[in-house]
Amino acid sequence: MIRYFLPLVLGFLGLAGAQEAPSASVRVLCFERDPSGLDRLSVVTADKKFEEIRFPESFPSRPVKVPLIKGTAYFYDPAKTEGKPVASAAIPGGMKKAYVMFFPAPPSEDGPLYRTIVLDASLKNIPEDGAMVMNIAAENLRVIIGEHKFLLKAGKSTGIQRPKKRNDYNMASVVFMREEEGEWKVEAETAVRFPEEQQQFFVAFPDPKRKRIQIRAYDLSEY
DSSP: OHHHHHHHHHHHHHHGGGSOOOEEEEEEEESSOOTTOOOEEEEEOTTSOEEEEEOOSSSOOOOEEEEOBTTEEEEBOGGGTTSOOSEEEEOOTTOOEEEEEEEEOOOOSSSOSEEEEEEEOSTTTSOTTOEEEEEOSSSOEEEEETTEEEEEOTTOEEEEOOOSOOOTTSEEEEEEEEEETTEEEEEEEEEEEOOTTOOEEEEEEEETTTTEEEEEEEEOOOO
16 A cells, blocks of 8 residues: 555646645654654655755754645655655634644554644744744643733643843743642743744653643744
């Protein structure tokens, strides 16, 4: 079945040639790398050619326009483009810009290497000069960023405006709190610079080694 997957994809693009196939501008981000160590991905472009992109951990890749096959983008190992995709991402209808985060999938002989989470990268969800905040923990968290205070439910994300409450170094406090025995306790706290014209991405995630909620921050500027 694997050997027939790519011809099916290319065949679909051929059928869509008469009218432009639906597509989305995608940037990828490896939240945690699979043991394979894959550091680049390949995608099929509208002209049925493969385009190789970086698969970075510290910042999102450059945008690449990816055709959608039945609403899904497919990603390949550049060394094995004739084989099965290493991951796929379902892009919601109408979403033109997306961030795709990659997480190692549970070991499986026939399954993909990575599972993915898709985030809307439009300005309506990430305000200019502001940030997107995501909670991938299994519990609700309280978040304080400058003057912004809100409850972020498990598995959800939200956009915030650039904090007005900043110090002389253009920095604002970023605090994540978790409820324990009926009380909200600080799990992670730091200070982050908020330059003009820079969008940022904060991810709260459980750290099993420290048994705490940790934060990762990403600059969403295009490289």
